[in-house]
Amino acid sequence: MSTLLWIMFPYVCLAVFIGGHVWRYQYDKFGWTTRSSQLYERKLLRIASPLFHFGMLGVFVGHVIGLVIPQSFTDWLGISPAAYHIIAMAGGIPAGVAALIGLALLIYRRRTVGPVFRATTVNDKVMYLMLALVMVLGIWNTIAGGIFEIGGEYNYREGVSPYWRSIFYFQPDVSLIENAPLGFQLHALTAFLLFAMWPFTRLVHVFSAPIGYLTRPYIVYRSRDVRPGAGTGSRAPKRGWEKVQ
Amino acid sequence: MKVMAQMAMVMNLDKCIGCHTCSVTCKQAWTNRSGMEYVWFNNVETRPGLGYPRGYEDQEKWQGGWVRGKDGRLQLRAGGRLKKLLTIFSNPKMPSMQDYYEPWTYDYETLLNAPAQDQVPVAQPYSLISGKKHQITWSANWDDDLGGSQEHAAHDVMLKGLEDKVKLEFEQTFMFYLPRICEHCLNPSCAAACPSGAIYKRSEDGIVLVDQDRCRGWRMCVTGCPYKKVYFNHKTGKAEKCTFCYPRIEVGIPTVCAETCVGRLRYIGLILYDADKVLEAASVANEHDLYDAQREVFLDPHDPQVQREAEAAGIPVDWIEAAQRSPIYTLINKYKVALPLHPEYRTMPMVWYIPPLSPVVDVVAETGADAEDADTLFAAIEKMRIPMEYLANLFTAGDTAPIERVLRTMAAMRSYMRDLNLGNDPQPEIPASVGMTEEEMYAMYRLLALAKYDERYVIPSAHGEEAHALEELATDCPVSGFDEELTRGSGPFGEGSGGYSTVAVENFQMLQNRQTSDQLVGGGSKAGRVNLLNWDGKGMPPGLFPERNGDTAGSGAADGPEQP
Ligand code: SF4
Ligand code: SF4
Ligand code: SF4
Numbered sequence: 136m137s138t139l140l141w142i143m144f145p146y147v148c149l150a151v152f153i154g155g156h157v158w159r160y161q162y163d164k165f166g167w168t169t170r171s172s173q174l175y176e177r178k179l180l181r182i183a184s185p186l187f188h189f190g191m192l193g194v195f196v197g198h199v200i201g202l203v204i205p206q207s208f209t210d211w212l213g214i215s216p217a218a219y220h221i222i223a224m225a226g227g228i229p230a231g232v233a234a235l236i237g238l239a240l241l242i243y244r245r246r247t248v249g250p251v252f253r254a255t256t257v258n259d260k261v262m263y264l265m266l267a268l269v270m271v272l273g274i275w276n277t278i279a280g281g282i283f284e285i286g287g288e289y290n291y292r293e294g295v296s297p298y299w300r301s302i303f304y305f306q307p308d309v310s311l312i313e314n315a316p317l318g319f320q321l322h323a324l325t326a327f328l329l330f331a332m333w334p335f336t337r338l339v340h341v342f343s344a345p346i347g348y349l350t351r352p353y354i355v356y357r358s359r360d361v362r363p364g365a366g367t368g369s370r371a372p373k374r375g376w377e378k379v380q
Numbered sequence: 381m382k383v384m385a386q387m388a389m390v391m392n393l394d395k396c397i398g399c400h401t402c403s404v405t406c407k408q409a410w411t412n413r414s415g416m417e418y419v420w421f422n423n424v425e426t427r428p429g430l431g432y433p434r435g436y437e438d439q440e441k442w443q444g445g446w447v448r449g450k451d452g453r454l455q456l457r458a459g460g461r462l463k464k465l466l467t468i469f470s471n472p473k474m475p476s477m478q479d480y481y482e483p484w485t486y487d488y489e490t491l492l493n494a495p496a497q498d499q500v501p502v503a504q505p506y507s508l509i510s511g512k513k514h515q516i517t518w519s520a521n522w523d524d525d526l527g528g529s530q531e532h533a534a535h536d537v538m539l540k541g542l543e544d545k546v547k548l549e550f551e552q553t554f555m556f557y558l559p560r561i562c563e564h565c566l567n568p569s570c571a572a573a574c575p576s577g578a579i580y581k582r583s584e585d586g587i588v589l590v591d592q593d594r595c596r597g598w599r600m601c602v603t604g605c606p607y608k609k610v611y612f613n614h615k616t617g618k619a620e621k622c623t624f625c626y627p628r629i630e631v632g633i634p635t636v637c638a639e640t641c642v643g644r645l646r647y648i649g650l651i652l653y654d655a656d657k658v659l660e661a662a663s664v665a666n667e668h669d670l671y672d673a674q675r676e677v678f679l680d681p682h683d684p685q686v687q688r689e690a691e692a693a694g695i696p697v698d699w700i701e702a703a704q705r706s707p708i709y710t711l712i713n714k715y716k717v718a719l720p721l722h723p724e725y726r727t728m729p730m731v732w733y734i735p736p737l738s739p740v741v742d743v744v745a746e747t748g749a750d751a752e753d754a755d756t757l758f759a760a761i762e763k764m765r766i767p768m769e770y771l772a773n774l775f776t777a778g779d780t781a782p783i784e785r786v787l788r789t790m791a792a793m794r795s796y797m798r799d800l801n802l803g804n805d806p807q808p809e810i811p812a813s814v815g816m817t818e819e820e821m822y823a824m825y826r827l828l829a830l831a832k833y834d835e836r837y838v839i840p841s842a843h844g845e846e847a848h849a850l851e852e853l854a855t856d857c858p859v860s861g862f863d864e865e866l867t868r869g870s871g872p873f874g875e876g877s878g879g880y881s882t883v884a885v886e887n888f889q890m891l892q893n894r895q896t897s898d899q900l901v902g903g904g905s906k907a908g909r910v911n912l913l914n915w916d917g918k919g920m921p922p923g924l925f926p927e928r929n930g931d932t933a934g935s936g937a938a939d940g941p942e943q944p
Contacts, residue, residue, distance in 0.1 A: 170617035345575030
């Protein structure tokens with residue numbers, strides 16, 4: 136059972152995550168978009184969307200630090216676990232709460248603003264549900280576990296984090312996660328599920344973050360046939376119509 | 381010198397009758413899809429008036445286009461690259477649907493199915509966005525022909541500084557129509573604002589397009605364009621804009637809006653320009669100099685030096701020849717009667733306008749004076765400061781001198797040609813008074829009044845050897861051989877996802893669906909995609925005709941509505 140839950144399931148989810156993105160990028164570049172609903176409603180979005188997205192960016196950075204950087208490294212830097220804990224709480228809780236409030240507002244907006252609700256697909260609804268679940272569990276772990284220490288003190292940097300890294304060494308250490316509190320386990324499982332859904336939802340827009348904009352020239356010139364044998368305008372040619380070289 | 385070629389358009393505003401044919405045909409061709417209901421790539425606005433979207437020219441509010449910074453360099457008015465990325469989650473300056481208008485349809489079904497009653501049944505409007513009953517309070521040309529303009533026109537941004545002087549009482553105001561499409565700018569701020577780099581200018585013909593596969597729906601281009609000519613498709617989540625009908629241009633035929641223009645007032649042609657000079661010209665300090673600066677970017681295609689450079693830059697010889705015959709260069713740089721729309725946005729627009737003389741002529745004619753007499757017209761032009769200043773706000777960043785010169789030229793042509801037409805002795809001093817010879821004046825008259833189809837549209841087609849790479853495969857039936865999978869409307873991840881389809885296939889399919897289907901195509905709800913404008917008489921949307929005994933609504937689908 137634990138092999139299924141903590142080895143096979145994560146690998147399948149991550150494989151779907153990677154393979155799914157590759158496949159979708161090949162197959163469905165046109166559907167790869169934020170699907171913004173700003174045109175329908177902007178007052179609520181003006182507050183909710185930046186709150187959510189910037190919160191999420193903070194949460195993401197927090198996860199990278201917490202999961203990727205080994206405790207031995209921060210120890211070596213001379214940051215005591217207690218000090219680290221305080222820094223993590225100070226950064227993580229505001230970011231997490233901001234993201235959660237943002238998400239709540241966004242979901243409220245989706246439900247109550249007619250045109251936005253009409254533009255919401257089943258796919259979106261399931262995705263929102265999963266996202267909310269993962270986030271609530273995450274914030275629960277942070278606040279309830281980290282501050283009030285419900286269910287005893289738990290240092291995820293000695294349990295969940297090494298487990299996460301061990302996945303990428305292809306030597307998953309199941310015992311590490313099995314001993315984690317239920318909240319962490321559920322957070323991890325739902326997150327894996329979300330990863331598996333990721334490439335098939337609008338979440339793909341995360342990978343379009345337009346960082347290149349900072350450096351590219353303002354005006355883009357492009358020839359009709361910049362790609363060899365390519366069609367003009369917005370589409371690639373149909374198979375079989377490649378230009379004769 | 382870096383020679384590039386640009387497809388450009390000139391519109392002669394005196395001839396526009398405000399019939400909106402161009403808008404409707406463009407819509408039929410390009411934007412008759414769900415998600416684009418509110419979009420008009422071509423719109424015709426009555427001026428003075430608010431335009432579409434409402435008050436788009438107020439750049440204090442919408443922050444479109446470029447501004448010249450203190451260091452003399454151009455920057456996007458809405459902020460630099462970093463600011464763009466930081467506001468990407470909610471673009472603070474994007475117009476909402478209400479600034480365009482909320483599209484609607486009517487509940488024809490209830491109208492026709494209503495039981496016998498004393499009152500005449502009414503077809504209620506339904507919003508195509510929310511699907512609910514809708515109170516119509518605005519549309520794409522709500523103030524058409526100055527309708528309601530006592531209330532609205534005062535908000536016309538271009539009347540700034542003229543408010544007290546302009547009389548908006550219906551009988552006393554002046555009025556003309558302004559058809560607008562995307563300007564296919566030389567320095568497009570929409571492209572500069574796109575974080576994904578999806579908007580590009582085609583190096584062959586300068587047409588500005590959105591790569592639908594690269595657009596990620598960040599919406600910054602909508603803000604970036606000061607003319608508000610990039611639109612957000614709310615179904616596919618991608619930006620779309622006027623394409624200058626590139627599939628048609630590539631095979632040498634004019635754009636849909638020009639082809640169908642009732643007033644025959646549009647000219648299309650190629651113009652050569654020096655790409656190295658564009659930025660410099662767009663950054664001149666004084667806004668009044670922008671008009672001349674842009675004119676100087678254009679290259680004389682008759683100049684052998686230019687021809688050599690153009691060939692070196694890979695422009696085919698027949699394209700250079702087309703540039704020589706181009707009505708655009710003639711109108712802009714030879715007769716100098718065409719002016720750019722809002723040069724002060726510094727995007728170097730490429731759809732130019734011959735300003736209308738009609739406001740002046742109308743006033744003169746009303747006083748009973750001879751509206752074709754050169755001196756009378758000249759005097760009137762001098763006296764009528766208000767239309768002049770208004771036109772200057774539109775076309776020359778407020779500088780009345782070029783407007784006055786153009787209007788005097790048009791007035792001179794008018795009275796010079798009257799003498800010719802009436803068989804009087806022509807008066808050479810009339811052309812001379814505007815610095816033209818008699819021959820030039822006559823040639824200009826020919827171009828403006830008589831020019832035939834192939835003189836108005838000088839469009840070199842793309843080269844035969846590239847034909848298979850063109851959108852409308854010119855060597856093949858454009859809609860053949862596309863399998864079902866590639867042409868269906870939407871994929872598994874929401875509207876518009878899944879495979880691509882070409883414009884031709886999409887239009888073909890849509891038309892076919894509409895003609896052969898008994899249903900309102902696309903679900904048949906009141907919020908569906910068909911309104912009566914799209915119904916072409918073939919097939920029967922249910923409820924459109926009363927049912928007869930033993931006859932279902934759809935039985936006439938194949939052979940049209942039967943006669944009772
Ligand atoms: S007018 Fe057209 S080319 Fe110019 S900025 Fe607007 S959308 Fe871009
Ligand atoms: S050029 Fe084509 S797409 Fe653009 S406004 Fe005219 S008809 Fe519409
Ligand atoms: S079709 Fe021609 S005349 Fe009619 S509104 Fe359009 S530009 Fe004007």
